[in-house]
């Protein structure tokens with residue numbers, strides 16, 4: 130990885146600003162986004178907003194998940210308030226019935242069914258614990274773009290899951306996750322240690338693969354020190370942020386105890402957090418975080434401890450994201466120019482990438 134940092138605060142030229150995605154950039158539709166946890170989709174219809182779309186989610190009798198447009202073709206009643214009949218769903222207002230592929234198959238009081246009377250069906254791929262939906266052309270879902278990593282849900286990693294709704298642009302959320310210098314200031318009592326803000330950044334950008342790494346020597350915060358039994362001991366903490374796709378970001382932490390180094394033939398304690406980001410619209414998002422670790426295995430108490438600690442920390446991010454969004458909404462009268470500092474390099478690469486994807490879709 131090569132160091133690549135700008136040297137001073139800079140304001141982008143106006144032509145460059147249009148090349149950076151922001152809260153007004155159209156959402157990227159040719160991509161996979163998580164619409165629910167596997168456990169949320171059952172034989173009871175579930176309404177879910179994602180990607181400027183209202184969906185109804187349910188399972189066929191054989192267990193395969195279904196995602197349909199939630200808006201009845203007749204008078205817009207949400208099908209999530211309807212009932213399942215086998216694999217079909219019947220609207221709870223005037224009773225139109227739709228098959229799992231979205232075709233209307235029954236209109237009470239009418240024999241003929243116009244062929245255009247159908248709901249859009251969204252292709253799904255279930256990789257427990259997540260269910261991914263394709264929002265591009267429904268006839269051509271591109272599974273090569275599915276970002277689900279192999280380790281997520283694999284039995285050799287212990288896992289916990291949390292969720293927060295955030296009233297913010299998903300672009301800002303990715304940018305937040307790519308710049309961990311904020312750990313020292315936004316998270317001083319949860320995740321952060323003072324060393325983070327000044328730690329050099331190793332940036333690696335290869336097309337759409339954007340990573341930033343930091344290596345600090347510090348006293349670990351309790352979220353890691355307690356499960357490892359390393360409280361009061363100095364450790365090396367390597368933290369990587371990786372933009373994987375518009376709907377997924379992965380943060381990795383590799384830990385080593387400086388007083389009791391991990392033997393060379395052993396895998397160091399590692400945590401990977403799948404940061405699952407699904408825009409509800411341009412200004413709101415679903416945020417699921419799936420924490421996976423290779424240490425303190427088989428310990429439900431540690432699952433609960435780490436999940437609670439992460440919810441506390443990510444609630445701080447939620448606060449920051451929502452404050453920024455509010456500032457952008459209300460403070461529009463004066464002059465304002467967004468300035469960049471060296472730690473923004475990865476975030477700017479991500480924003481250029483999203484802007485290019487949006488331009489291509491437009």
Ligand code: FES
Pocket residue numbers: 201202203204205206220221222223224225
């Ligand atoms: S709104 Fe669904 S049948 Fe009338």
Ligand SMILES: [Fe+2]
Pocket residue numbers: 305311312315316442446
């Ligand atoms: Fe954060």
